[in-house]
Amino acid sequence: MVETSKRVQEHYSSVDLADRIIGLTGVSRDALTVAALEPFDHMHLRGSKASREMVEALAPGADWHVVDVGAGICGPARMAVAATGCQVTALDLSDDFCACATELNRLVGLQDRIAVRQGDALAMPFADATFDGAITHHAAMNISDKAALYREIARVLKPGGRFVLYDVMRGPGEEPYYPVPWATTSEISFLATPEDVRGHLAAAGFAERDWQSLRQETLDWMAAVKAAREAAAAAGDGTAPANTGSVLMGASGPEKIRNVARNLGQDRITVVMGIFEKDA
């Protein structure tokens, strides 16, 4: 497990990420806002649209304390806090993501509302029954022990606490193509089938409130993003190809994105949003 953790940290290693993301916004550091960051700080399929759905599904009260497991650079955390006034504790394994998140939170004035902690989702540094709600987005695919992950999330949630997951899962088709954004090879990619994930969640004491396959929505979104980029390129807009994906994934970004589309199109992977409540 330690070895896998190191490899996952290395995979997401990204120097000066905050500066490069701020560069994409075209806004100066002093004038940075959650809204200006929104097109660039939601590093998952369907971007900020998916984050908004997650926040709506979680529906946190202003008095809630929410944990974001695998929070990355905290795009969804900032959106949740700005939209609802809740408090977020953001946990991530990557030191570069934690540093970037801390910097962006500070620049938009949310450093007192979002606490960033570097840690392991399988050994979270939180006491039992600490949080009113939990979210996780595109983190579980780098975690092999799904049963332990959902047990750990259940542990830190209060009874009746709400949990929203937004994850890539294994489809019924052949083995996925690599590289993909979360893994260069299958070595640190741990995709579970929706059936297995639901089984682990039930075993951890979660009751299912909603479960939606977003495979087609994701394919449509990817096609729309591609079309917009091509149209911008045709119109000679040189800024169009820059996005968070290219900043984060570098030269292999286009190939990874292409493979996600192929994997979805051939049912090798799927995308799911689920809403759960911890048993009271």
Add this chain to the structure above:
Amino acid sequence: MQDTDQQVHEEPQDGSGREVDPKLLEILVCPLTKAPLRYDREASELVSDQAGLAFPIRNGVPIMLVDEARQLDDTK
């Protein structure tokens, strides 16, 4: 948290001056033992006496990874 001084803030040596809210440190526990942590302001560490580990706070981010923690006693 078993810190006796709730008003203090961490002053990292790199001069970035990031503060750590003691109230937010309160909810942190040792990832191994799940026992409360002792905040060592001088060393900018969160100490798990039971596990014999000290977790560093860097630039305001507590590093709650056992791999990154300092062993309090080398014989452990």
